[in-house]
Amino acid sequence: MTAVDPTPTCPHFPFGAGRPVELEPEYIEYRRNKPVARVELPFGGQAWLLTRMPEVKALLSDSRFSRQAMRGLSPRYLEDPIADEGGLPMMDAPQHPRTRRLLNKAFNRRRIETMRPAVRQIVDDLIDAMLTQDGPVDLVAEFGSAIPREVNCALLGVPAADWDHLGSLVDDVVHQGLIPQEQLVASWMALTGYFTQLITARRAAPEHDLISALTEVLDGDDVFSDEEIMMNAVVIFVAGYETTACQIVNMVCALLRDPDQMQWLRENLDRIPEAVEELLRFVPLTAVGVMPAKATEDVEIGGVRIAKGDAVYSSVVSANRDEDVFTEPETLNLRRGREAGQHIAFGYGPHFCLGAPLARVELQVALERLLTRLPGIALARPEAELPLKDGLVLRGFESFPVTW
């Protein structure tokens, strides 16, 4: 085991501005020469950065790393310390497996597959609305963001009349750090208050939605409290919103950059599920990685000693380009087949994305309907001129004007 001394000066991370569809070239060098590297974070402190598939998977499945321990004055990439409102991503065992076990009874593949027709209807309605307009349409506002907002509302059982109101509250929560603190607090209170009322209503008169199902889950004699259902509903909505919104548009951008592959996909729509897996691998979503974790004891990863108390960032977007796992990883290849399925765009281990089956349905349906109904889709302005999302966490466009 090599003990690596943290040096006072080390490279700054993240490596670049986090442009959508592109991955900073530094990752290639890190995977090759420094797969377990010491980096300096923007808002204080140093951390370890993992960039290759084996080390990232090892960390994400190792219970000696704690997310709870990241609270407070840890090394961090955001200005504010990580807020812990009691949500899944920050939980450790035994609280985390217990919550996932209960959630899985209600939020599972069976429920998601029944949503496919509703997702298709939502997507087609949005395209209908776009087609009534003359000029360029912003694919972010009118398609990418609208799909997860409406799908999440439908999933949770939010009445259609409240979709816009709830969507704007969630918008504020996902843009924390970029809006005034009072507005954030007011939106958070309104959001949690809304779900608390919805839970009371569904306990009295259950429907076929996820909130009703969560009030009924039973594991032995274990059940969710109303407070837990409210928190899980908010986490599901927030975690499934900006991620999917950014990736729908980023994936369209990746296809527009590669007209031959886009044309091939349009002629082979039955290959959409496989193409979406390759797009998930290739199109990097996060600018930094998944939730960081802290070592609760000395641990060796990739031959390097991570000392107790050290923070570690795992770059799933870099692991998805690992040369030892993927052939020509820097190339988008929609016909990559089974190899693409080895990506970890939805994470790995106990915190694997709860909403992955729903995200897949949304991405598959969105791309299939767009390729079919807008065959002439094109960017209305050069990509380099488009404004990007502000913030260090996700890569995305602020707007993406298209014609067809």
Ligand code: HEM
């Ligand atoms: C393209 C879309 C999406 C991507 C790329 C994505 C990616 C991820 C990743 C990488 C993680 C693991 C993070 C970690 O280890 O901390 C995660 C967790 C999570 N995702 Fe997703 N996600 C997507 C969509 C969704 C959707 C649609 C939902 C729900 C409607 C959702 C709900 C969640 C939840 C609740 C967690 C926390 C799981 C836990 O900590 O146990 N995600 N997601």
